[in-house]
Amino acid sequence: MKNLISCDKPTIAALADRLKRANSHAEYQRIQCVLIRATLGSTAAQIAQLLGWSTATVHVIHSRWAKEGDALFDLRGRGGRHHQHLSPAEEGRLLAPFTTKAQAGGLLHVSEIKQAMEEKVGSAVASSTVYRMLDRHGWRKVIPRPRHPKADMQAQDAFKKTPHSGTPRGRAPG
Structure with a gap:
């Protein structure tokens, strides 16, 4: 297996310092993945077992470290409006x-x-x-209220109970 991670003291010191300043758990684990390899020389399988990752993920992190360096640890947030019509x-x-x-x-x-x-x-x-x-933009749906605030509910109920004059129920018994 080729050695993708240099084990010199400045690299280890820089990784240890970066580990102290990690902003997220994901960044912390990525730094650990590289630092364990640099300090202990552990295999990808051992590192994967320590971090709870797959061996393939450890290989990818080591390969990206060799290509990108510290840029590997600058994680972008997920999400965003990638398909927007207007800003x-x-x-x-x-x-x-x-x-x-x-x-x-x-x-x-x-x-x-x-x-x-x-x-x-x-x-x-x-x-x-x-x-x-x-x-x-903070808009909300405003629905008209079901009744007027000054409505007299008792008067409405009394009106509903009185029969209309033009209906069979409203005629006087003859």
């Missing part, structure tokens, strides 16, 4: 006229926002995309 700033500019309309007390329809977005993007956009965009 968040562009979405904000698209929603600006609708925001002013909403602040003036007007009702908004998602179909109008969808149409504006389709014109901006230049292709068809699903309604769910528009709803997710509104959610990202």
Whole structure:
């Protein structure tokens, strides 16, 4: 097996220092994987058993260490908006006229926002995309209340119990 990791003291000292400054568990384990090989000279199978990894993963980490060096430990976060139609700033500019309309007390329809977005993007956009965009910008669905706040519920119940004059139930017995 070829030696991909140099066992010199400056490399080991740099790895040990980096281990102390690790920001995440994944970064810590990657540094350990290289450091164990550099200090103890353990095999990939032994390192895999210590870290709870597969032997193939240890081989990949050692190979990448030989090619990339310290860049191997700079892990990018997962996730992100990789398939976006508009950037968040562009979405904000698209929603600006609708925001002013909403602040003036007007009702908004998602179909109008969808149409504006389709014109901006230049292709068809699903309604769910528009709803997710509104959610990202802190919009929420406001539904009209079921009854007027000044409604007298007792008067409404009494009205429901009185028969209407033009119905068979409302006629006087003859």
